Amino acid sequence: xxxxxQREYELVYILQPDMDEAAVLGxxxxxxxxxxxxxxxxxxxxxxxxxxxxxxIKRYFEGHYxxxxxxxxxxxxxxxxxxxxxxxxxxxxxLIRTDD
Numbered sequence: 001x002x003x004x005x006q007r008e009y010e011l012v013y014i015l016q017p018d019m020d021e022a023a024v025l026g027x028x029x030x031x032x033x034x035x036x037x038x039x040x041x042x043x044x045x046x047x048x049x050x051x052x053x054x055x056x057i058k059r060y061f062e063g064h065y066x067x068x069x070x071x072x073x074x075x076x077x078x079x080x081x082x083x084x085x086x087x088x089x090x091x092x093x094x095l096i097r098t099d100d
Contacts, residue, residue: 005073006040013084013093014063017050024064027089031068034079040072057091069098 015024032042048065057063070080077095084093
């Protein structure tokens with residue numbers, strides 16, 4: 001892969017509040033594996049911890065927030081979104097391109 005195809009992304013996702021620390025770290029590790037599997041890289045990851053949601057989602061009032069800055073090609077972004085969409089522990093996620 002040429003490096004010119006690489007894009008910068010910012011990913012924020014909210015996980016169910018009843019997940020323990022190991023499960024949260026495990027899912028974060030899985031996201032990292034998908035990114036590196038698509039010839040990408042995780043630039044930084046910030047664990048924001050458990051916070052109150054602005055509005056209830058699936059009867060949850062809190063969630064574990066995680067922010068990741070990623071570098072990958074667009075096919076990798078599709079794979080990351082697929083992983084998060086089909087994981088029941090993920091309440092919400094937002095993946096945006098930041099290199100525009």
